[in-house]
Amino acid sequence: MSADTLQVLASAGKGESTRTILRFIILSLIAGAAIASRLFSVIRKCPLSAGSQLLSWQSRPSRRGQLSGLLRLSAFWAALLTAASFQVSRALFTNVGSPSLSQSCARAERQSRMVADNPLVDPWFNFRATKYLVANGFYKFWDWFDDRTWHPLGRVTGGTLYPGLMVTSGAIYHALRALTIPVDIRNICVLLAPAFSGLTAFAAYLLTNEMTPSPSAGLLAAIFMGIAPGYISRSVAGSYDNEAIAIFLLVFTFFLWIRALKQGSMLWGVLCALFYGYMVASWGGYAFITCLLPLHAFVLICMGRYSTRLYVAYTTWYALGTLASMQIPFVGFLPVKTSEHMPALGIFGFLQLLAFLDYVRSAIPSRQFQTFLWLFAGGTFGLGLAALVVATSAGFIAPWSGRFYSLWDTGYAKIHIPIIASVSEHQPTAWPAFFFDLNMLIWLFPAGVYLCFQNLADEHVFIVVYALFGSYFAGVMVRLMLTLTPVVCVAAAISASSLLDTYLNVKSPNAEEHPADDNTDGKKSGKTGLKSTSKPVVGIYGWLSKGTVAGAMTVYLLLFVMHCTWVTSNAYSSPSVVLASRMPDGSQHIIDDYREAYQWLRQNTKEDAKIMSWWDYGYQIGGMADRPTLVDNNTWNNTHIATVGKAMSSREEVSYPIMRQHEVDYVLVVFGGLLGYSGDDINKFLWMVRIAEGIWPDEVKEREFFTPRGEYRVDGEATETMKNSLMYKMSYYNYNSLFPPGQAQDRVRQSRLPEVGPSLSTIEEAFTSENWIIRIYKVKDLDNFGRDHASAAAFDRGLKKKKAAKKRGPRQLRVD
Amino acid sequence: MKTSAVFSAALSLLSLVSPSSAKSTTPAASPSTPPQVWKNANLVHIISVEKNYVKENINVLVENISKQPQDEYFLPLTADEASRIGGIEVKDRKNAQAGPFGVEVVELDPKSNTQYVRIKLPAALKAGAQQTLGISYYLLKAYKPLPASIKQDEQQFLSHSFSAYCPSAYTTSKQKTEVKLPSANIPDYTKLPGSGDVKEFPVKQGTKLTYGPFDEKPAGAFEPAQVRFEFNKPVSHVTELERDIEVSHWGGNVAFEERYTLIHRGANLSDQFNRVKWAQSVYYAPNTHALREMKFPLRVGSADPYYTDVIGNVSTSRFRSNKREALLEIKPRYPLFGGWKYPFTIGWNSDAKNFLRQTVNGGYILNVPFLEGPRQPEGIEYEQVQVRVTLPEGAENVKYSTAVPSSSITSDDIEVQKTFLDTIGRTVLVIKARNLVDELRERELIVSYDYPLSASLRKPFIVFGSAMTLFVSTWVLGNLNLKFTSK
Incomplete structure (x- = not known):
């Protein structure tokens, strides 16, 4: 990092509005980079073989079509370097774990991946459904009975799918058509996932900004989210799957939840419920939110952090969100019938009781009465749980589905439901997969969670709960690595930015010769104040330590970028429909x-x-x-x-x-x-x-x-x-x-x-x-x-x- | 086939009778048959079946035997042929400068099976005068594979039916029919009793069969003949070709896109496709009736080609581009056997300066090939062709002319299409043609139009204006205070 850049950045960061604009520019660059990185396979090949994606994409270069290639790649690198320089101007910290080890692990993992790979085929169905939607309109789509599958039974397709993805691309299609932009529905479907990955990076930025006052954390989270292979795997151009939009919705819903919780705002709660409804319409993984939010609320209550903010946020979300989710035919009455949705209902009821008790307590301040009431509340909760168990065993409430059981017992599916076990992405995750998909983030992640414990506000509890939950599920099923990735990015960004903030403080006192109350020299203060905003900023001022840590972190970040680039281009950009191989002379041969x-x-x-x-x-x-x-x-x-x-x-x-x-x-x-x-x-x-x-x-x-x-x-x-x-x-x-x-x-x-x-x-x-x-x-x-x-x-x-x-x-x- | 032969035989009888009565009366009296005002003094009919369509050449010395000058010559066709005929061109064999001949397929009698090609001579011919006409045309879908289904590694044979006497609406004094074949392997052909010093027709010389010379035959004389010959090449037939040409003045680009509906009309496979045999035949017997590859010689300077089908990009293609050529070689996803279909799309770009030119008075002239199909040794035929030339938004006063025979052009229209933020839409010239063959590729299509400066500035202004409107309205809305309380 040259001093000039730092000067420019430092001076640029003076006014609040310039800083906002700068941040916005960087953020949009990151989002653009995230999108561009998903077009790898489209970029790399010559026009003739371009876009042999899952859904193959054919760009019709009606103008000079050579815009692609270098331009997009350079945008990608430019964005990364800008962001990196911005970050490195702020500081660093190091940790164990050598990248070369993780790289070799990744390679080993890739080999094992080659053996058991199931073709990704859902995009083809989604594409077909979208074409049907665009051709026949929404109401026909809703009532679609497909007699060309499951012969001779047929399938009530309209009532058995999550329509969010198709409706989204249909809406984009019609909007563009209204602007007389002649875009093929195929191209929308192919490019939807990269486009939404840009939005996901933005959502990760917002979510991280709720966690920490450090402005760099959000940008780092956006970068990580943009290039983490764990998420790229499901959002490359052509992977037109429910996850393509669902991860954005997941992160954004969490952001809205945190907002609602922090402010106790009904408006944000309503927005959270709306996006939750959108999520339900898009992906079966909505159950993750349905379970995580009540769990967060429950943990907060157990920590004695019940507040009216929690009450307002949760009840608003639950009431409206459940109603919204029931509008989807495929979900229907499941939210009141199945066990997966019961925690949310239980916590809803529990919160009502708590609110009531809270009111009573404030009215009658008596210690004994209070204790009694707490016991009463616990008893009610226990009774409710017992009633749930009874209702489940009696058959009023559907028991846990098989797919859910397999989340707890990885051997369950193999014995009872071979059809679930036969899918490779339902297998337990092999440990190298974590390094393969997350690389450097995997060792920044625990540090970030630790930092959340440092100042444990409500939103930090959320990260902790999410981290635990997500890690467990990611270990059980390869596919759920996807839900872990956002929290890893957020936590890693928190730790990385706190490093950078500490070690790259430009305003060193020896430049200003500010004597003041510096009673410690730089090297000691590193331990005490990883991040301290209320106290006067103490930092590390030795150029040697700064340089070492900043240099190491730069190398790690660059290695991370290279790893992501490599993974994306090698493992995730080759669609399973088309196999690429090399001829003896090194030229590419496509099978x-x-x-x-x-x-x-x-x-x-x-x-x-x-x-x-x-x-x-x-x-x-x-x-x-x-x-x-x-x-x-x-x-x-x-x-x-x-x-x-x-x-x-x-x-x-x-x-x-x-x-x-x-x-x-x-x-x-x-x-x-x-x-x-x-x-x-x-x-x-x-x-x-x-x-x-x-x-x-x-x-x-x-x-x-x-x-x-x-x-x-x-x-x-x-x-x-x-x-x-x-x-x-x-x-x-x-x-x-x-x-x-x-x-x-x-x-x-x-x-x-x-x-x-x-x-x-x-x-x-x-x-x-x-x-x-x-x-x-x-x-x-x-x-x-x-x-x-x-x-x-x-x-x-x-x-x-x-x-x-x-x-x-x-x-x-x-x-x- | 048989019925039509009987029918035309009956017809020839009819026409035998009618001239005697018609000769004395005025020519316009019976519009159902052309007036007998001509005599074919000498006629050579060349039927070339070397490619997968039939090319026929009729070189005829016509003589006006009426009293008045005549300028209309008729060539009879069956209704079936009339639907398959294309690319009719007439020349004066002696005098290349003898003006344009008007050619048109007409239906004199809607009830009759016989239709006519009416040839309008550039200048009326005096009574008793002679002129040498060279009439050439193509017949599509002319062959039948015989046997209709063969094994994968067998030879393919096609059969073609024709008349040994050239179909004519007039008495022919002397005539000869030559059949040119793709190979010397001709297992079956119709033999006719000879005349003169020739014992038996036809005379076979290498790959050529010659029937005749015959002596005087009456109008409509018909002698069914058939030839069955080896044609171990694909019989590729394009049922529909849609060719889009998009001109962009701002981009300085002409974009081409062609959508083919290709079908192989040759012999079907009697057994199912066998991959082992096919893989072997690639090395041991590369001569096959399956369509393996197509080569599109594009104009030099073509760039960014693509080759897709309904599933997506097709990876089996190559593009060689240098200063001298731009050759696009594509392979279908699978070898194409008889009865198999393969629809596909190709497209490419080219600099506008290769095709577009501004005239002195401000108009523009676009000169593009009407047809740019593959160039195959065995030929390729197109049943329906639709060429759409998309001109820039606001182009007006569109005129076109083409070197493709006008009798093949069925319709032309000016349409409007809205794309890419258009407000009034682009002018689109749609020309439909039928029954073309690959020999007509590279025939020019010249489109002239006016494109005023105001039209070219329309879009930037509209985009700028609407963006400004958006920003201003956002700014205004943002400044409105909608809160109930204010501090």
């Missing part, structure tokens, strides 16, 4: 098998051809191939999924009637054996077996897919059940012919396949993508001669050796 096959389905099959596949691909098929599917990622009907699992894991003779009954025309499997793509169906196969076994324990047995030695094999040693299962046959059918005899190799499972490949009689291969990732089979119609398929196929094979040209025998009259 685009999914879209190849989906486009083939879309163009060259009947409009209403039913596609059977494992549920992971349902949304993709619905979105990209535009064909009806049997099951999809909205896993509302476990039995239907189990039916598909049974069809996949049984012999052809068993599967064929199932497929006929469901009018299946094509079966789609994902096979990674040729390419070494590990997320394929054979690796997911055991989940299909388990889910099917849950419904038909007599017909599908997981044990039979393992060899007597307990191995899961696909080579010659595989069990008969495995070899005869439809999934195995579809995956390896005709695969031998690619290799010299006896050399067929599965590159995922590293095993050599049997010399004679499987044969199929009831289905036939219809399409296989370039790298064999997607294989599509056509279900044969009933045989013309009334034979069963196995004998018909055998007959065809037998004939083929003699007369290749003729497929069928001469026509004969059948006489029964």
Whole structure:
């Protein structure tokens, strides 16, 4: 940091209004940077391959389209450097933890990530729903019955989704259209998440500013929020998911709650309730708020911090927020029926009692009476809790849902609900994931929480509670890392800014030669006053210590930025639909098998051809191939999924009637054996077996897919059940012919396949993508001669050796 | 096919009868058939089936046999052909400067299956005079794959039906029909009894079949003939091409976007697609009837190309751009076999100075290719083409002219489109054409329009004005005191 910059910044920071403007500019730069960093994949590639995102984005450069690239990147770096210089001009402090360690951890984590990665597919459904909303209007959308999914059941889509995301993009779409800006709904959907990430950075700034008087903390929080990989993972361009807007709403609702609580203001409480309603409309994770706010209130009460501010804020939020949340059809009466929402209701009632008691206490000042009343309150609370338990067990209130149980017992889902356990983002978090997603913040975070304990106001209690809660849940489920990230950013920003404030105080007394009451020299005061605004500012004035700490912190910040850049460009910017690899000469090669096959389905099959596949691909098929599917990622009907699992894991003779009954025309499997793509169906196969076994324990047995030695094999040693299962046959059918005899190799499972490949009689291969990732089979119609398929196929094979040209025998009259 | 042959045979009988009665009467008496005022003294009919559309050339020496000067010559077509014909051009073979020929497809008798191309000569021909006409046109969707479905690695054969005698509304004294084929592998073709020193028609020379010369045939004479030939190339057919050209004066840019609905009209696969065979054939037998790749030679200076389809960006493309060429090579997501469809979109930008020029009196002239499809060795045909030229907001007095045969242009319109903060909307010239082929690519489309300075300054002023209004109104509202109490 050159002295000039400091001078300029110091002088710029003199007037209150200039300071505000400066802060605003920096904040908008940060927000812009946050947005830009999410467009990585769009920026990096040449125009032709641009935007191969989850939802692929195609910018139509109707003007000179070269605005992108360097410009955005330089904006990003400029923003970071400005912010960093602003910060570093204020001070530093160091801590344990070497970045190189965390980086290597990150790399290890990435490797493990590659193994168990589930394609992110929700964006495809959301995109499809948004298109429907834009095309048909809001009321049609509300009543949308989708007969192209869950064939033949259909899905009441309008009543079973969170409409917030679609309505948001629909509103933006119509607003832009009204301004005659010809924007495609696809582009809005792709860019919604980055746009909202800018808002999230802003919300993090506001939330942090409530916590600490240090003006730099908010800016740091905004930066952290903008580039923390834990949040980037869900807000890159194209990840058009509920989380895209929900994290902004989460942070902003918390900010409004803190505001309402601090001021005891009904207005802020109402705003908080409104945003809570928006959040409910957007994401199932709203339950996090529903539980966290009562918990905060409860902790405050237990600490003896009950106040009318708390009463006003909480009751306003609860009454209006609950009403707002009940407007969403999917939520409906859940807030008064299910256990997840009961804490909020309980605290609401408890607060009423407290308010009453508070009033009574102020009216009758008697010590004994007061004690009695406190006991009375406790008793009532206990009774209420007991009533809740009774009501739950009696069935008036729905018990905790399975997904919720799995939050407490990580082994629960594996035993009871395999369908939840089969999703990789519902797995417990591996510890390197914390370093991967948060890097430097993970060691700044506890320091920030510690600082919150230092001056424990109501809002600091919130951070403490949130930190505990969030950390626990993030440890239980990979996905919930997302809810932890905001509080980590806030806490880390508090600690980092307090460091910077202490160590980079420009106004050193030796410059002014201010004798005054400096009874300590710099090095001692560092311990006592990390942040002290009421006392006269004491700081560290030794240039050496200042320089060391500032330099170290700069290095850490830069490393953090580099880590985030690296993570974003490597791990989170490559969509799962498109796999990027390198050719031997270093050029980029894109493996685009999914879209190849989906486009083939879309163009060259009947409009209403039913596609059977494992549920992971349902949304993709619905979105990209535009064909009806049997099951999809909205896993509302476990039995239907189990039916598909049974069809996949049984012999052809068993599967064929199932497929006929469901009018299946094509079966789609994902096979990674040729390419070494590990997320394929054979690796997911055991989940299909388990889910099917849950419904038909007599017909599908997981044990039979393992060899007597307990191995899961696909080579010659595989069990008969495995070899005869439809999934195995579809995956390896005709695969031998690619290799010299006896050399067929599965590159995922590293095993050599049997010399004679499987044969199929009831289905036939219809399409296989370039790298064999997607294989599509056509279900044969009933045989013309009334034979069963196995004998018909055998007959065809037998004939083929003699007369290749003729497929069928001469026509004969059948006489029964 | 058979019915139409019978029908036209009956028709030829009719027309055999009618001339005798019509000759003496006035020409205008029976509008359902053209008056017999011409005789084809000599006619050479060249049917070229080398590409996936038919190109026909009729070189005819016509003679006015009536008493009056004549300037209208008619060429008969079946109604089916009339819907598939395109790019009709007429020239004087002897005299290249002999003015423009007016060409138009007309329906003389709505009940009849026969329709006519009316050729208006630039100057009426005196009685007894002769002129050599060179008539060329294209027929789309002309072939049938035979067999209709084949295996993935088999050869594709197409069949084409035509008349060995050139269809004519007039008596033809002498004629010859040549069929040019893409290869020498012609397993089947119609054989006709020969005349003169030739025993049997056709005479086969390499890749050419020659029927004739025949002696005098009456008007409407028809001799069904068919040829089946190897065509192991894709039969690519674009059912609809939408081509958008957007001119921006402020950006100094012309943006192109083309949306193709492509279908392969060749033989279907008798078995399902086999990836193993396909992967092998890429190395061992690269000659295939599947469409693998398309090359778009764009104008030099084209930049920022993109290639997408309904799912999104397609990664299998390359763009080579240097001083001499700008070649966009794209591959469909999957190889295209007979009956398979693949709609896609491509687009690119170019500097306005490559296409746009200001005239001395302040107007502008835009000169762009009417059609810029792929250049394929096997050709490509377009059934419907819609070209939209979006001119800047406020452009007026729009005129256009094109070198694409006027008989192929079905309609032209001026529309208004509002985009990008427009207030009165942009002027859009929409030209619809049909039955074009890739040989007509690079034919010019010249659009002239006026674009006053006031129109170009409209948008900056309006944006500035509305922003100012917004700020001022915010400022005014911000200064209002809405509080109940004030200190």
